[in-house]
Amino acid sequence: MPINYYIFLSLALFCIGIAGVLTRRNAIIIFMCIELMLNAVNLLLVAFSKMHHLKNAAINATAGTDGQLFVFFIMVVAAAEVSVGLAIIVMMYRNIHSVDVNFLNRLKH
């Protein structure tokens, strides 16, 4: 499959993610959208890594593997982030009985 398809798919995913973050007010959905953006990037990394490998395998057997390794790092970081973020959301719900981010304007203080 040509690389274009992967790029367009990933771009679409990313834009959906951004749109979700910007428009939704529910913290959980925002989180999901962020995950969507991260995964759009992961998809792109994997796609490019594969393309790279196909082109350079004759010269270098390990060409392109670093891109795939990177994906694992992103997944690990995303998992850590989600755990912290979900903890925050739980605390938020306990305090204000809502997960609507519009109620959260303490950042300006």
Add this chain to the structure above:
Amino acid sequence: MSNVLQIVWLIPLLPLIGFLINGLGRKYLSKPLISFIGCGVLLASFIISIWVFMQVKGGNTHTAEYFNFISVGKLVIPFAFQIDALSSVFLLIITGVGFLIHVYSTSYMHEESSEHFGRYFSYLNLFIFSMLLLVMGANYLIMFIGWEGVGLCSYLLIGYWFKNNEYNKAANKAFIMNRIGDLGFLIALFWIIAKTSTLNYGDVFSNLRNLNQTDATIITLLLFVGAAGKSAQIPLYTWLPDAMAGPTPVSALIHAATMVTAGVYMIARSNALYSLAPISMNVVAIIGLATAILAATIALKQNDIKKVLAYSTVSQLGYMFLGLGVGAYSFAVFHVMTHAFFKALLFLAAGSVIHVMGGEQDIRKMGGLSKKIKITYITFLIGCIAIAGIPPFSGFFSKDAILLSAYENNKILYGVALLGAALTAFYMFRLLFITFTGQFRGTEEQKYHLHESPAAMTIPLILLAILSIIGGLVGIPDVLMQGGDKLSEFLSPVIPIKTSEVAHSTELSLMALSTVLVIIAIIIAWFRFRKYSYSESKGLGKVFENKWYVDELYKKIIANPLNKLGAFLNSIFERKVVDGLVNGVGKLVNYGSRQLRLMQSGQVGNYVLLMVLSMLLIFVLQFFLRK
């Protein structure tokens, strides 16, 4: 030292050392020590000056370069001294008369506390140093340094009694008026640099062909503005009478004998330039003569002994400029010399009178002093005869030489100058008669204290009186003695000799005419002021007494508009524009930040939106800017 010209640097250095010792050590030195240092350095300078004077005969010019003072691109101005006939004459006048006045001061100022005594002598020494720099410099820049130095010392010494605010104002006036003149001088220097790219006298005068008529005229006129400021000519003369606020020896030294003649020296030094510019010569002659007459008329009606002498100084300076203007440079220098003698004498004698009168300066409260203070009286009388111009006293020869040159140049100038000479005799003898004859009009206490001044004051008086009598003998005109004009001959390497074309019989009759006029003026003064009693003056006399209202005029047309402009700028420009600008910046920042604050809503969504928009913006910009 075989050649004394190698040590000319000692002449100004000694007074500078005296200034440093007296100035820095004024709190620790005793008064006799201060006097000794102050006078001693000058005596040493004087002795070297005589020695130098002996060496420069017959056009022996010595230029000593010490270091490069300014070196910018092609312009190199060395710190150099030039000793020739002209500067050596001035060296003698400055150090000689200066020494006598220093000696006089030791007695005149003895009531000052030792700290102020030291300050006084350090200023005097600094003044002598600057004046020597002025006349010894080998280029206009060194002259300018000295020029500013003497202006500063003049300011310091006029305001010597700084607790009196009137005196401070007089000092300010002198300083500010001099600055106006100095600006002219400075511009002239820049002009010379622009045209000849040097300031050395020798190079400037040998490159005169680079100058066209207009340049020469402008430069000389600007130089004359400087000279008019320093030498108290119309329209910048009003500071000199006010400068009498300083101690009397200062008036004698700075405001009569030396500093105020700096302008004459400068023009005499630049005679080659002036000879190129006949228009400037005419301006100098006319302004000089106008000053001479104006000041003489004012002197007729003054009642302060020092003010009379001050206006007389202005008037005599006017004569010197008349001499310069008609091309008689050497006679102007001659008059500088004789004037230094008799005017220093008159001022010191006046100081002696003020001293015995316990500080009184108003001649209406004097009278009949001739019997009480004989030496002062006789020396003052000699000074009066000398300034009036009765042969064979010194003033006769110098003034007559100038009058004769004026006669050759223009009969009208001569006629007016002759009138001025008669006025001079009249006001000087008026002063003499009111002060020394008739009845004593002071208080009983002053009468009780009347006694001759101490020797430190009378000996300089006697020496100066002798000089006033014989000082003119160096310039006897040819008509009276063949080859008698030794001074012009001596100065001939610097100032070309001017040959007189007037027939000897005419010359003799002109001399007789001026002498007779002067004697008539003296006789009239004798009848009018022998038994003086004060009466209010009316009509023209009142105008004279009020100095032609020139100070008031200056106040009206210059000082007041300037003050008004200042007040206007203060209230409008300063308050509205400058303050508005400063406050406006503050207000703008305040307003801007208040608007920007709204962006910080605390809404995470807004922040993210902004972030995304900014990123998009950067992408778009990058896309367009890459080309």
